Amino acid sequence: MANINALLITAASIGFIHTLLGPDHYLPFVMISWARKWSGAKTFIITFLCGVGHVVSSVVIGLFGVALGIAVGKLENIESARGGLAAWLLIGFGIAYFIWGLRAAYRNQPHRHIHFHPPGLEHEHEHDHHEEHTHIHEQPGKANITPWVLFIIFAFGPCEPLIPILMYPAAQNSISGMLLVTAVFAAATIGTMLVVVMLARNGVKLLEFPWLYRYSHAIAGATIMVCGLAIQFLGL
16 A cells, blocks of 8 residues: 555656656647737637646557556657657647748738728828638637647657556555556646646736737747757757
């Protein structure tokens, strides 16, 4: 029992630390929420669902390995390969969103209109089409694939620390211990994601400058791309 208690503490600590130190766990949600003006509820739900997909995929692989008696090293190699794939998906998504954001910003350049009124009066005003172009994918009846893309990326993203943590209670033939460890790790990981995302979202909302918001999608895409590059090449 003492060993399980220590393992539960370890699972909670690692779930918290590995999430906090992995910017991919929260930056994509914070930046997309800011750029697309998601509500707090929508941001929370999408982050939660992606967190569940992130954890469940590793749990399934871990339980599958336990059932078949696959060595920890082999499972870690599988998780490492998944991690590389998830990083490249994040990079690709960031690049695509960055390009789309630049295109939206270019189309949203302020321009002047001259209006003529009789008898010979005229005036001009400057405006842009920010709302018209930026939120075209948010219109009712239009499919918004961004949440689905995030979910797929996070489903591929592994929770590397979970595998060895799962293996210990499995080796002791403690199914209840294995389930407890999994639940604690999942709660710590998803809970940390939600807290960080919601706090950071409120902080980023302070950046409500019209000239900056024009480039919000490009900034979001660039941030996600850099995040993926940092994971792939710096091991974050």
